[in-house]
Amino acid sequence: xxxxxxxxxxxxxxxxxxxxxxxxxxxxxxxxxxxxxxxxxxxxxxxxxxxxxxxxxxxxxxxxxxxxxxxxxxxxxxxxxxxxxxxxxxxxxxxxxxxxxxxxxxxxxxxxxxxxxxxxxxxxxxxxxxxxxxxxxxxxxxxxxxxxxxxxxxxxxxxxxxxxxxxxxxxxxxxxxxxxxxxxxxxxxxxxxxxxxxxxxxxxxxxxxxxxxxxxxxxxxxxxxxxxxxxxxxxxxxxxxxxxxxxxxxxxxxxxxxxxxxxxxxxxxxxxxxxxxxxxxxxxxxxxxxxxxxxxxx
Amino acid sequence: xxxxxxxxxxxxxxxxxxxxxxxxxxxxxxxxxxxxxxxxxxxxxxxxxxxxxxxxxxxxxxxxxxxxxxxxxxxxxxxxxxxxxxxxxxxxxxxxxxxxxxxxxxxxxxxxxxxxxxxxxxxxxxxxxxxxxxxxxxxxxxxxxxxxxxxxxxxxxxxxxxxxxxxxxxxxxxxxxxxxxxxxxxxxxxxxxxxxxxxxxxxxxxxxxxxxxxxxxxxxxxxxxxxxxxxxxxxxxxxxxxxxxxxxxxxxxxxxxxxxxxxxxxxxxxxxxxxxxxxxxxxxxxxxxxxxxxxxxxxxxxxxxxxxxxxxxxxxxxxxxxxxxxxxxxxxxxxxxxxxxxxxxxxxxxxxxxxxxxxxxxxxxxxxxxxxxxxxxxxxxxxxxxxxxxxxxxxxxxxxxxxxxxxxxxxxxxxxxxxxxxxxxxxxxxxxxxxxxxxxxxxxxxxxx
Numbered sequence: 186x187x188x189x190x191x192x193x194x195x196x197x198x199x200x201x202x203x204x205x206x207x208x209x210x211x212x213x214x215x216x217x218x219x220x221x222x223x224x225x226x227x228x229x230x231x232x233x234x235x236x237x238x239x240x241x242x243x244x245x246x247x248x249x250x251x252x253x254x255x256x257x258x259x260x261x262x263x264x265x266x267x268x269x270x271x272x273x274x275x276x277x278x279x280x281x282x283x284x285x286x287x288x289x290x291x292x293x294x295x296x297x298x299x300x301x302x303x304x305x306x307x308x309x310x311x312x313x314x315x316x317x318x319x320x321x322x323x324x325x326x327x328x329x330x331x332x333x334x335x336x337x338x339x340x341x342x343x344x345x346x347x348x349x350x351x352x353x354x355x356x357x358x359x360x361x362x363x364x365x366x367x368x369x370x371x372x373x374x375x376x377x378x379x380x381x382x383x384x385x386x387x388x389x390x391x392x393x394x395x396x397x398x399x400x401x402x403x404x405x406x407x408x409x410x411x412x413x414x415x416x417x418x419x420x421x422x423x424x425x426x427x428x429x430x431x432x433x434x435x436x437x438x439x440x441x442x443x444x445x446x447x448x449x450x451x452x453x454x455x456x457x458x459x460x461x462x463x464x465x466x467x468x469x470x471x472x473x474x475x476x477x478x479x480x481x482x483x
Numbered sequence: 484x485x486x487x488x489x490x491x492x493x494x495x496x497x498x499x500x501x502x503x504x505x506x507x508x509x510x511x512x513x514x515x516x517x518x519x520x521x522x523x524x525x526x527x528x529x530x531x532x533x534x535x536x537x538x539x540x541x542x543x544x545x546x547x548x549x550x551x552x553x554x555x556x557x558x559x560x561x562x563x564x565x566x567x568x569x570x571x572x573x574x575x576x577x578x579x580x581x582x583x584x585x586x587x588x589x590x591x592x593x594x595x596x597x598x599x600x601x602x603x604x605x606x607x608x609x610x611x612x613x614x615x616x617x618x619x620x621x622x623x624x625x626x627x628x629x630x631x632x633x634x635x636x637x638x639x640x641x642x643x644x645x646x647x648x649x650x651x652x653x654x655x656x657x658x659x660x661x662x663x664x665x666x667x668x669x670x671x672x673x674x675x676x677x678x679x680x681x682x683x684x685x686x687x688x689x690x691x692x693x694x695x696x697x698x699x700x701x702x703x704x705x706x707x708x709x710x711x712x713x714x715x716x717x718x719x720x721x722x723x724x725x726x727x728x729x730x731x732x733x734x735x736x737x738x739x740x741x742x743x744x745x746x747x748x749x750x751x752x753x754x755x756x757x758x759x760x761x762x763x764x765x766x767x768x769x770x771x772x773x774x775x776x777x778x779x780x781x782x783x784x785x786x787x788x789x790x791x792x793x794x795x796x797x798x799x800x801x802x803x804x805x806x807x808x809x810x811x812x813x814x815x816x817x818x819x820x821x822x823x824x825x826x827x828x829x830x831x832x833x834x835x836x837x838x839x840x841x842x843x844x845x846x847x848x849x850x851x852x853x854x855x856x857x858x859x860x861x862x863x864x865x866x867x868x869x870x871x872x873x874x875x876x877x878x879x880x881x882x883x884x885x886x887x888x889x890x891x892x893x894x895x896x897x898x899x900x901x902x903x904x905x906x907x908x909x910x911x912x913x914x915x916x917x918x919x920x921x922x923x924x925x926x927x928x929x930x931x932x
Binding site: 227228229230233315316319320338340341429430431432446447448449 | 584586587590593594611615616617758759760761762894895902905906909
């Protein structure tokens with residue numbers, strides 16, 4: 186008992202620092218956010234805030250634009266998570282192939298979007314997909330390789346605008362998935378592949394039956410991160426479509442931001458963000474419980 | 484952003500909430516005294532009478548503005564030196580702010596107690612920031628009444644919120660019709676059209692000649708670009724007292740006005756910017772590098788001429804907006820005000836600067852150099868202004884121009900307005916349905932504020 190206490194005293198300074206930082210930057214804002222969501226909150230004069238109970242939540246549930254934003258958020262996850270994962274795995278396998286030379290170069294090229302600023306790539310895509318014939322993509326698809334009969338107003342239609350947002354998000358995320366898998370691939374013993382090739386397995390079959398099962402812990406980790414990342418998406422929509430046309434491409438995050446920082450409706454925005462937080466919690470809770478428990482022994 | 488350790492995953496839900504509350508947790512200590520309406524004025528008046536402002540106390544005034552490049556040059560090279568001459572003990576430290584996300588920056592600055600003393604801000608922002616307790620009323624400062632009397636009424640009224648004035652007008656503007664001389668001739672006219680029907684006929688004639696040319700350019704469906712057309716065609720957003728939209732925004736006249744615009748759109752008379760298409764209004768009117776001009780006219784403010792200067796003096800014609808059914812045109816009033824923040828460290832010095840900026844001399848100077856229309860009555864009559872060829876059309880247009888709904892909920896009102904017009908023009912709702920829905924929504928906002 187005494188020894189346990191002494192040990193606690195010894196590690197206390199390190200624990201305190203962590204607890205303190207979490208309390209200040211995570212717990213306090215979390216509690217305050219929930220608190221604000223029950224008020225018609227005045228950010229500059231909090232003492233004038235009005236307690237409204239669950240009004241903000243009721244309003245959010247009845248707001249048709251919240252539903253549209255929710256739809257977009259879910260769709261964003263459904264499209265970009267598999268998109269990034271699949272392309273990232275393919276690129277990782279290709280870069281890892283023995284016949285490929287200049288591996289470093291390819292790794293660098295695919296990883297470049299990951300370390301580029303979101304702001305820069307968002308503006309870049311906005312520029313590429315600009316309307317009429319003056320947009321690069323329109324020029325490419327109408328004049329150079331005539332796939333489309335007429336220029337598309339990419340950012341002026343709900344679905345084409347969403348496609349642009351999805352494209353930039355997938356493009357920017359592939360490199361991260363690739364690096365994670367490249368790292369994991371180094372840990373797979375070569376002997377397994379040798380044994381498989383002696384048995385006559387090749388290419389896709391070795392991938393499906395050896396590589397993929399052995400990558401399972403990494404796959405779980407990557408997918409959880411991609412899902413959380415997709416719910417946190419913000420800048421690409423904020424900069425490329427600004428939620429338009431007609432608020433039809435808002436994500437929950439951008440819709441919440443508009444209410445907080447354009448309308449100064451912090452109570453309502455907090456209610457939306459609390460609901461969003463709950464949703465992510467529910468979605469990832471079950472995965473987290475099993476996460477990291479399955480170890481593969483060679 | 485992707486590399487995360489497991490403990491961070493657990494707290495990510497919390498982080499989400501945390502991110503948006505970044506500002507909320509740093510309440511400014513200066514706002515701890517609740518400022519109920521009206522008492523602010525009385526306190527102010529008392530202190531003024533007891534202790535006259537110390538004339539020679541040195542002070543540095545933090546001044547935020549979002550002047551354009553040319554305007555900033557005039558401010559730095561001419562206006563501020565003059566101020567220093569008159570008030571040697573006062574120094575103005577100007578900061579040019581980016582216009583993107585400016586509101587967010589202001590609210591964050593006020594919450595963090597690092598707001599400037601004085602700021603030039605869009606006149607539609609005043610009610611909102613006043614409601615958020617960010618501004619201090621100015622009607623208790625010395626000589627406010629005199630300044631108010633010297634100013635035009637409409638721009639002055641944009642500072643009024645809940646019984647008090649929270650700023651003073653600095654400049655005003657409106658938007659007129661600007662024609663490309665060449666295309667106007669191509670459409671078969673030498674003079675700008677007088678009525679909306681004449682304009683539409685010219686647009687049809689131009690279209691017949693070249694289907695890639697557009698006779699009418701409305702810069703967008705938003706509540707800054709659309710009102711000059713909607714109002715001139717007979718539409719209204721609210722009653723004159725700004726208390727109700729139902730019966731006004733969805734009146735038969737308003738529906739008719741929107742249907743006229745939809746008709747133009749269906750005929751292909753409206754240039755692409757109506758639905759955010761390219762090229763932009765200025766590029767279309769002037770022609771971009773290597774491409775010819777395709778827009779016959781746009782609706783734009785005086786900055787078009789002050790920025791482009793000689794480049795457009797010969798090729799473009801400034802004119803009043805074409806008249807609508809009531810025999811007149813109704814453009815939109817824009818402009819900027821000077822406001823003092825509640826946490827201002829040098830409010831008295833800042834007020835002196837505000838007074839200085841509204842004097843006839845400075846107002847004339849800014850008008851001549853930048854095309855900013857004076858809010859000072861005497862300055863607007865100055866002879867110097869008559870020598871600026873384009874300014875007269877703007878001053879004429881101001882006579883019948885209308886203000887945007889002064890309301891702390893203006894942002895939401897303008898969103899509702901825009902959504903209705905966008906839905907109608909994209910063919911997703913009839914004019915009547917779109918305006919009915921918007922009117923009901925706006926009624927709610929007007930009742931709240």
